[in-house]
Structure formats: C-alpha cells, structure tokens
Amino acid sequence: MTDLLISDFSNTPYWWEAAPLTTAAGGTLAQAYDVVIVGSGYTGLRAALTLARAGRSVAVFDKERPGYGASRRNAGFLGRTLKKAYIDLKAAKGAAYATAIYRDLATAYESTLAFIEEEGIDCHAVRCGRLIAATSPAHYAVLERELTGMQADLGLPFSMVSRARLREEMASDLYDGGAVIPDLGSLHPGLYHHGLMTRALAAGVALFGESAVTAVEPAAAGHGARFRVTTAVGQMRARDVVIATNGYTPKSLPWHARRVIPFVGYMAATEPLPPALLEKQLPHRRTVIDSNLDIDFFRPAPDSPRLLFGGATANGLDDPAAIAALLHGRLRRALPDLADVKLSHVWTGQCAGTFDMMPHIGCHDGIWYGMGYNFAGVPMGSFFGLKIAQRILGLPDAPCAFESAAFPTLPLYRGNPWFLPIAMRYFAWKDASLARRSPATRA
Template sequence: MADRLTADFKAEPYWWEAAPLGEVAGGALAPAYDAVVVGAGYTGLRAALVLARAGRSVAVLDKERPGFGASRRNAGFLGRTLKKSYIDLKAATGAARASAIYRDLMAAYETTMAFIAEEGIACHAVRCGRFIAATSAGHYALLQRELAGMQADLGLPYAMVPRARQREEMASDLYHGGAVIPDLGALHPGLYHRGLMERALAAGVAIFGRCEVTKVERRGGLLLITTAMGRTQARDVVVATNGYTPKSL
C-alpha cells in the first residue's frame, strides 16, 4: 500500500493541524457526580455543557484523548440526512413517523448553527450549499424523486442540475448531473470540537481522557461507574459513544 501514498502522507486527520489533540488536566475522579457522560465527542461535550450550565456537577469520560474519534475524523458536512433515505424511511415507518424524524433532523441542524453563532465558536461554520452528484441516470432519477418528496412533505429546497449544466457546479463530466441543496453547511471539525471543549471546561465540566468506562451498574438509586481510573457514581449516565459503544454498555 505504501507505493500508493504520496511522500507527504500523514496518518493523522487534517483537522488536527489547526486544532491538535491535547491532554486534559489530570487528577482523580470525584466520588460522585450528578451526571457522568461517556464519550468526549460532539454529543458528549454538548450534553455535558447543557447539564453544567443547568447547575449539575458533570464528568465526561473518554477511552482516548478527547476528540480522538469520529468527531474530529469527519468531512465537516452539516446536514440533515440519515443512513436510511426519506423514501425508505416512509416505507418502513409510515409517512407521519418519517416526517417527524426528519423534522427533528431539521431542528438539530438549525440548533447547531444557532449554537455556534451564539457561542462565537470560530470553526468556519457556513451555509454554503451542497452539490450531490449522480453516479448514473438512475441515480439522478432517484435523487429527484427523493428530494421532491422531501420538498412536498417538509418544505426543503432543492434544484436539479442536468448533466448538460453540471459544470456550473463542478469541473467534471464524469457524473450524470445531480442536485443542489442550497442551505446545507460545513464547518471545521477540529475547531468546533475545541470550542466545545473550552466551553465545557469553563462551565465546570470535569473531562477525563484515557479513562475507559468498563461497567455501569445500578446500586439503589444511583449508578456505579467502573473505569480505568477507578470508580465513581452518578444519578444519571449519558452514553455518547455512538459506533464506539462496547457491548458492556
């Protein structure tokens, strides 16, 4: 594989150049917190920030250095899509349920953009729009059907770009046209994560890296959390590890 890589290849994500991973100040776990959050990515840090600003004592525990995982290893797209398309979701769950789920996605997108602006997080967040290229004529037709349904049900904007006008969006003739979604956005994943970390720490959140959670068990009215740094307990536990979630949790 080495012969396929350029001489300046780096294994670390590009986003880490502007926002290097750092070690969080050490120290021991407190005997108890109001809430413990497992995972120091976007979801975990945002949850911890909300809890801390509401007056709760909060610890965030991560197996790696905070930001080591997916939050700083993505393309920086801001959107409102799921693994399952809107058409497929309607078929699987019904129109009302699919619409409700996608409206939650719409609200999450707007909430994130508003949060970044209100907090003044300098992470190059912008509503730049997105061109989705069709890999075949069939894909173009599927895109048109999907987006037309979302516009009819949810009011979401889009514009189809036929192959003859494709170069208005990209310098390539490889694809079969595509679709422009004008209000989608992008940000710098590393800078956004760093901004969340800074605000969580300022709000009093205790963040522990290299502190893997191996077990969460209920003891009376509390939850006992076993970690690589010892045990603590909390009234509530938020598991925010997504694809990194072990079977033990």
C-alpha cells in the same frame, strides 16, 4: 504507491493540524457526580455542557484523548437527511412519522448552526450548499423524485443540475448531473469539537482523557446515587449515566454494542493546490456526495487550498498506503485534473450504523444513550446530546420523534459485524442495478 503521498505524509486526521488532541485533565476524581458521561465526542460534550451550565456536577470519561473519536475525524458535512430517504420512510411508516423524523433532522441541523453562532465557536461553519452527484440517469431520476417529495411535504429547497451543466458545479464528467441543496452546510469538525470542549471545561465539566469506563452497575442503596461507575482511574457514584460512544462502543456495554454496527470510514487530504486549480474543481465551494449507498464525497478544506475527500467505506483495509491508493483512484476518476496531486493526510474513523439505518436516543435500565448516527453525527450527535441533557434536567421540551422507535438488534449479534463485507457488496449491487435501469422504470 508511495508516489501518491508527500514525503512527510501523516496518517492522522488533517483536522488535528488546527485542533491537535490534548490530554485534558479533569482534576481530582470526586467520589460522586450528578452525571457521568462515557465518550467525549459531540454527543457527550454537548450533554455535558448543557448539564454543567444548569448546575449539575458532570464528569466525562474517554478511553483515549478527548476528541479521539469520529468527532475530530469526520468530513464536516452538515445535513438534515438520513440513509433512509424521506419517501422510503414515508412509504414504510406513514407520512406522520416520516414528517416528524425529518422535522427533527431539520431542527438538529438548524440548532447546531444556531448553537455555533450563539457560542461564537470559530469553526468555519457555513451554509455552502451541497451537490449530490448522480451516478447514473436512473439515480438522477430517483434523486429528483426524492427531493420533489421532500419539497412538497417539508418545503425543503433544491434544484436539479443536468449532465450538460454539471461542470458549473464540479470539474467532472463522471456524473449524470445531480441536485444542489442550496442551504446545507459544512464546518471544520476539529475546531467545532475544540470549541465545544473548551466551553464544557469553562462550565466546570471534569474531563478525563485516557480513562476508559469499564463497568456501569447499580449502586448499593443508601448513597442517593443510582449507579457505580468503574473507570481506569477509579470508581465513583452517579445519579445519571450517559453512553456516548457511537462507533467506538465497547463490548463491556453489551446492550449498546448489540445494537450498533461499527464500521470504518476513510478520508484523505491533498497537498496544497494552486488556488485556481482548486477553485476549478468546486467553483462554489460546496460539499459533494454521490448518489450511491456506498458514497464518495469531496469538499474544499475550509482553511487551506486542499481538497478533502473520502469513500470506499468499510473496505477492510488498514494500511495507510493501500487506503491512499484506493482513495486516490476515486479522486482521479471523479476529478481527473487532480490525477497527479499527492496526498498529505490519510486517516480513518469509526462510524456506527444500525439495523434500521436510524439514529437512536433513549434510556435503557436507567442509562441514557444517543448513538447510531449512520454518517449524520455532526448535527445529530449535537442534537441528541442536548436532548439527553434536557431529559435529565426534566425540562419541558417538545417530544423528539427519534425517541419513539425501539432500538433493534439481531439474534446472536454481539457487536462483531462479520456481515459488513456482505452488506457493502449488497449496497454496491443495489447501486449498480439501479444504474442499469431506465430512469423511467424505477420501482
């Protein structure tokens, strides 16, 4: 097993090489802030930056070093879709709702890229395009139907790639063709987070790492503040509180913990490859996901000649060598030219699913939240952070379709997702049973 790993292999994210975690200090703790934010990922920091620039006093607390969460661990794919496909959402909830949701997704995507450009954040953000690789002819047919529906209703571009032409996109014979979405993007998630963090600090945000929030309670009357917040470094009052903990939501926030389903995502980086070998694998440097519910995904690193990839979500493994073995198997299966390459980094991160497979933003008992991104948190976390700040500031703003839905839970669920192995087996069964169908007979 160890021959899959380079000798000085790391089990921290590849992204931390260029964007190492630091223990940012927030200075002296004040007795009161206009806004206290729990969690220092994209959601928390985008809200914090917007609020601080509007003149609010803002403190962000993280249980770990700032950026420790998924925001510096993810794959850096920038998209505008959800697990809940547009045509399924339309069939279930109607065209107006599905269109509004998918328009917000497109706004989240475009506004994140625009924000990065306006701020001059150097994080390799590009519209590289995405290949969705079909895992069977029936998956190909479903993909074509979904994308055709989205193009008709939303005007979103795509082109199908037959099995015979797949090698123009990827050095693989595993897939039955696929689809290219030409304008989707990617970035370096560590550098994006670093850029966001430095701008938040420059705007006056007090950022406290290694300072868990342990309680948020109503404040005693008479202070002009609505909440009393207890942290590992002290107590303070706040007029508004934002919960931005997504897949790391603690049980001490029971209303939120009951609504998100934390699960582990796995990623790896190869050792540096000969540039020609890497170019052969993904000649257009697009991001790649497969069409399964339980996805495998691949991309070139933006800043060195390596391939980054992941998959096998929520498989229950903790040991980096075992994770490396599982992921390397997926790599060899999809890109056999890379069968002998070693891995330099293998890491994990916590994601958050939800019972309706939709991200949620809102305000419960006066406390704001944005979470449940279902693998789409790079644009959606940034977007929800902005939206929450706009709501707190009382700015006139177009409504957000995601605010209209109730945030569901299940009876007896307390934040311990014991059912995940069953759910993952169900997804695998759904992927396989669709693959067995003839392309023409999908329900």
